[in-house]
Amino acid sequence: MSFVLETQGLCKSFGGIIATDNVSFQLPAGARHALIGPNGAGKTTFVNQLTGVLTPTSGKILFQGEDITGWSVRRRATAGIARTFQINQLFADLTPLESVVLAISERENAASEWFKPLGSRADIVDEACALLDTLGIGDVRESRVGALPYGKQRLLEIALALAAKPKLLLLDEPAAGVPESEREQILDVVARLPDSVALVLIEHDMHLVFRFAKTISVLVNGALFCEGTAEEIARDPRVRQVYLGEEDVGHG
Amino acid sequence: MSMTQPTKPGDGAGARMLAGAGWRWYEVLFWLAAIGLFFIFGDFIPGIPTRLMLLSEIISLGLLALSIDLVLGYAGVVTLGQGAFFGLGSYVAGIMAKAGMGAFPLSDPLIGLAAAAAVSGLAGFITSFLVLRGSDLTRLMVTLGVALILAELANQMRWLTGGADGLQGVIMGPVLGQWDFDLWGRTAYLYSLAVLFICFWISRRIVNSTFGLSLKAIKGNALRARAIGVPVNARLIAIYTIAAAIAGVAGALLAQTTQSASPDMIAFHRSADALLILVFGGAGYLYGGLIGAGLFRVMQDVIGGITLQYWQFWLGLVLVLLVLFVRGGVIGLLEGWRDRMTRKGDAP
Structure with missing residues (x-):
C-alpha cells in the first residue's frame, strides 16, 4: 500500500521537554483520519513539523514516498500539503x-x-x-x-487551503469557536471534500471526529498512544481512561 | 433596488478586478494639474513668480515618499533608511555629471538616472537581506544603521564626494541632447515630472498585479502567505530592491536639477521627512507620498513665511491630529468624505 504521508521515528524536543516522541505514522491515500489527544499532547507540534514550520530533532517525514524533512514551508505547500489554522x-x-x-x-x-x-x-x-x-x-x-x-x-x-489543490489537507479544529448556527455548514463542507484529498483532522470535538474519521490516532505526551478504526478507538478502554476520561467529551 | 445574486462562477468578477486597476478620473485630473502648474508657475504669467525649482524639489521628495510607500504601505516593511538610497543616487548622478563635465555620456541626465537606479538598487538588494528577519523595531534599527553608515561614508570620502562642502561643479548635459537646464527650472520641472510619471506608472502596475497582491498578503499575514505558497522572502527582496532603485532615481533628480550633491541629501532627516510625508499624505495609496510632499513643502513655505522659527511646531500639530483622528492621512480624510457623500446619495 502506498502512503501519502509517512513519518519515521519523528522526535522533537524543546530543551528538556519532549514534544514529539518517536512518532511513526502512515497515512494512506484518500484517508479520513483524525488526530486526537488531550491538551498539550503535542498535536500542533506534530502538525507544524509536517508543514515545515518546525524542524524535527530527529526522524524523517516522507510525502508520497519522498523525504521532505528538510523542505521549506513553501516547497511543501507547492508539493501539495495544505493546512488550515486553529486560529484564523x-x-x-x-x-x-x-x-x-x-x-x-x-x-x-x-x-x-x-x-x-x-x-x-x-x-x-x-x-x-x-x-x-x-x-x-x-x-x-x-x-x-x-x-x-x-x-x-x-x-x-x-x-x-483547497485552492492549492492539495493531496494532503490538515484541518486544525475547523469548527473551533464557530457559533452553533453556522456549524452545520462547515461540517457539511468537510464531509463533501473530494476523495483525492487525504484528510487529517486535528480535533477536540468528539462528535466531529466520530462523524467524519474512519481511522483515528491518539497522541498522549507526544507519543502515539494507539491507532485504529473509529469503532476500535471508541471502544478502547485505555483511550477512555487516558483521553475521554480526562477531557470533556464533545464541546458542542 | 434589487441586486441579482451572481449565478455563474466568474460572473464579471474578473472584469471588476481589472476595472479596479483602471485609471480614475481624479487620477487624470491630478496629472493634468501637475502639468498645469508648469504654466502657472513657469514665469509665463506676469506677476506670478516662478516656483518651478521648488516644484521640482517637491517631485523629488514625493518620489522618495512613493518608494517608501512600496515597502511600507504595501509590503508592511517599516524603514527609516530610504534616504540612504536617495543620497546614494544623488551622489552617483552628481559625481558622473561632474566627471563628464557637461559632455555625453557621463553628463547625460538619463544615463545618470539609470546609473543611480542601478547603484541604489544594488545597495537595496544587498541590504534587503537584513530586513527579512526580525520585528518592526529591528527593521527600524537596521535601516537606520545602514543610512547612518552611508551618510558617514559620504562625509569621509572627501576626494569623491567633496565631504561636508558637497559636490562642486556639477554640470549637466541637455535632456535627450535637446533641452538644457535653464535658470527658471522649466526643463527641470518637465523632466522631473516625466520621470515621476514613469516611476509612478511602473509602481502602479506593480501594486495592481498579482505580485502586488502578494505583497499585501505578506503585510496582512506572513504566516498564512507562506502556507499558501507565497515565497515571502523573495517577494520582499524584490520590492525592497525596486523601491531602493526608485529612491535612487529621486535622489538623482534632485542632484541633476540643482546641479549639486551634498551631505544634506543623504542625511538622516531626509529618511524621517519622507516617512513623515508619507504618513501625512496617506500610506498605501501611491498618491499619499506625492500629495504629502506637496503639502509639506507648501506648509513649510507658508508657515515659515509667517513664523520662521515655529513652522515645525504647526507641522507636528497637524501630523498628530491626522494620525490620531484619521486613518490614512490626507487621502484617508478625502476617502472618508467621499464615502459619506455616496452613503448620503444611496439613502432612500
Missing part, C-alpha cells in the same frame, strides 16, 4: 476573492507576474469564484475579509 490566519484587508486568486496564482506559478493587472487571468478568477461558491461563501466574495462573520472566515480558511 487570513488577510483581513483583502477580499475572499483576492485571497483565493492569490493562492491559485501561487499554485500556477503566475503570482510573480508584476506587470499584468489583477484579474487578467480569467481562468484563475473563474476557478476562485467556483471554489468560493462550493464552500458557500460566494455571496461575500467581494467583501472585506476582516468584516466577515466568524463562520464565513472559517470557511475561507478551508477555501484557501
Whole structure:
C-alpha cells in the first residue's frame, strides 16, 4: 500500500521537554483520519513539523514516498500539503476573492507576474469564484475579509487551503469557536471534500471526529498512544481512561 | 433596488478586478494639474513668480515618499533608511555629471538616472537581506544603521564626494541632447515630472498585479502567505530592491536639477521627512507620498513665511491630529468624505 504521508521515528524536543516522541505514522491515500489527544499532547507540534514550520530533532517525514524533512514551508505547500489554522490566519484587508486568486496564482506559478493587472487571468478568477461558491461563501466574495462573520472566515480558511489543490489537507479544529448556527455548514463542507484529498483532522470535538474519521490516532505526551478504526478507538478502554476520561467529551 | 445574486462562477468578477486597476478620473485630473502648474508657475504669467525649482524639489521628495510607500504601505516593511538610497543616487548622478563635465555620456541626465537606479538598487538588494528577519523595531534599527553608515561614508570620502562642502561643479548635459537646464527650472520641472510619471506608472502596475497582491498578503499575514505558497522572502527582496532603485532615481533628480550633491541629501532627516510625508499624505495609496510632499513643502513655505522659527511646531500639530483622528492621512480624510457623500446619495 502506498502512503501519502509517512513519518519515521519523528522526535522533537524543546530543551528538556519532549514534544514529539518517536512518532511513526502512515497515512494512506484518500484517508479520513483524525488526530486526537488531550491538551498539550503535542498535536500542533506534530502538525507544524509536517508543514515545515518546525524542524524535527530527529526522524524523517516522507510525502508520497519522498523525504521532505528538510523542505521549506513553501516547497511543501507547492508539493501539495495544505493546512488550515486553529486560529484564523487570513488577510483581513483583502477580499475572499483576492485571497483565493492569490493562492491559485501561487499554485500556477503566475503570482510573480508584476506587470499584468489583477484579474487578467480569467481562468484563475473563474476557478476562485467556483471554489468560493462550493464552500458557500460566494455571496461575500467581494467583501472585506476582516468584516466577515466568524463562520464565513472559517470557511475561507478551508477555501484557501483547497485552492492549492492539495493531496494532503490538515484541518486544525475547523469548527473551533464557530457559533452553533453556522456549524452545520462547515461540517457539511468537510464531509463533501473530494476523495483525492487525504484528510487529517486535528480535533477536540468528539462528535466531529466520530462523524467524519474512519481511522483515528491518539497522541498522549507526544507519543502515539494507539491507532485504529473509529469503532476500535471508541471502544478502547485505555483511550477512555487516558483521553475521554480526562477531557470533556464533545464541546458542542 | 434589487441586486441579482451572481449565478455563474466568474460572473464579471474578473472584469471588476481589472476595472479596479483602471485609471480614475481624479487620477487624470491630478496629472493634468501637475502639468498645469508648469504654466502657472513657469514665469509665463506676469506677476506670478516662478516656483518651478521648488516644484521640482517637491517631485523629488514625493518620489522618495512613493518608494517608501512600496515597502511600507504595501509590503508592511517599516524603514527609516530610504534616504540612504536617495543620497546614494544623488551622489552617483552628481559625481558622473561632474566627471563628464557637461559632455555625453557621463553628463547625460538619463544615463545618470539609470546609473543611480542601478547603484541604489544594488545597495537595496544587498541590504534587503537584513530586513527579512526580525520585528518592526529591528527593521527600524537596521535601516537606520545602514543610512547612518552611508551618510558617514559620504562625509569621509572627501576626494569623491567633496565631504561636508558637497559636490562642486556639477554640470549637466541637455535632456535627450535637446533641452538644457535653464535658470527658471522649466526643463527641470518637465523632466522631473516625466520621470515621476514613469516611476509612478511602473509602481502602479506593480501594486495592481498579482505580485502586488502578494505583497499585501505578506503585510496582512506572513504566516498564512507562506502556507499558501507565497515565497515571502523573495517577494520582499524584490520590492525592497525596486523601491531602493526608485529612491535612487529621486535622489538623482534632485542632484541633476540643482546641479549639486551634498551631505544634506543623504542625511538622516531626509529618511524621517519622507516617512513623515508619507504618513501625512496617506500610506498605501501611491498618491499619499506625492500629495504629502506637496503639502509639506507648501506648509513649510507658508508657515515659515509667517513664523520662521515655529513652522515645525504647526507641522507636528497637524501630523498628530491626522494620525490620531484619521486613518490614512490626507487621502484617508478625502476617502472618508467621499464615502459619506455616496452613503448620503444611496439613502432612500
